[in-house]
Amino acid sequence: MDVEAAREDLSNRSLATIRLEFARLIYLASTRDYNTGRYYHDGLAFKFSEAVAAQALSEAHRDVFKGLALSPLEDLVDQLQAYIHSAGAESNEVIRAWEKLEPYRVAIPIESDPLTTSFFLANVKIALAIVRSRERAGR
């Protein structure tokens, strides 16, 4: 029950200000400690408890990831393109960095099954290639 309330709070406050699903995924992944895999959110932990906040963040992360991973490729491309444009840097620079470093790998929830993970990674790779060709055509 507490977790549900915490999730609602998260949706109504932090996530409500983030328009793109892809940006939500990156945001939720960024609330997770790289070393331990634990989620932290000061505001939520203060209002509920650290454990409840972590659970709410973990569930929200899993849901956003699942939604994106299983969305039609066309939607993912649109999401990714909008996210890259919102990154505040030259699009080509962002695309090149994403293709080389694959930073989106850290956005995957720890409990995600291997096939869904592979599907997401493959789709992002394809989506990046499409965004790159669109950017070239637009120049």
Place this chain on the structure above:
Amino acid sequence: MNGALPFLADGLVLIVLLILLLLRERSTDQARLESSEGDKTLEALRREALLQELTDRLFGSEDWHFIVKQGSAPLRRLFLQQRTALALSWLQTVRANARRLMRIHRAAVRTSPRLEPQVELTVAVDYLLFEVLCQVITLAIWLRGPVAMGRLVGYADDLSARLYEVIATRMLPPELAYGNTKGGPAPPGAPRARER
């Protein structure tokens, strides 16, 4: 006719393997194995239910139509390369789950006081058909990619569901059998509202 020979050979090998496995002696640590296999299967079946959406997307044609609209040969190649690898991984997962289910079934049969030959025959035939179909799907994926293979995959899915139903309703403990617990894991390929 010549083209069917490899499949027939595969089928025969599978029949022999199945018979050998059914006749194998019960090992001393079987109870421990059964329990751990049961847990693994439960987990695998939970995942299987989650993977259903992925299966529909992977073998559907919506993404492919989008790629074709881009009008780029390198993009089409990249897409087919990625999806072929994924489709083969999917097949591996589904086959591993079916094998696990059969291991549980065999373990249960060995200790069962009443054997039903008709059920055993159904299970053996279904498993054989499932394996042959998986080989056909593998070949088709290698030859033409995974796009628009929904119907073939649907057959394999239905077969594995039938296999599950026969085994689960008769052999598995209640907590593993679908339908005995509300909200329990759905069998792989259970009837779903989807278009193929």
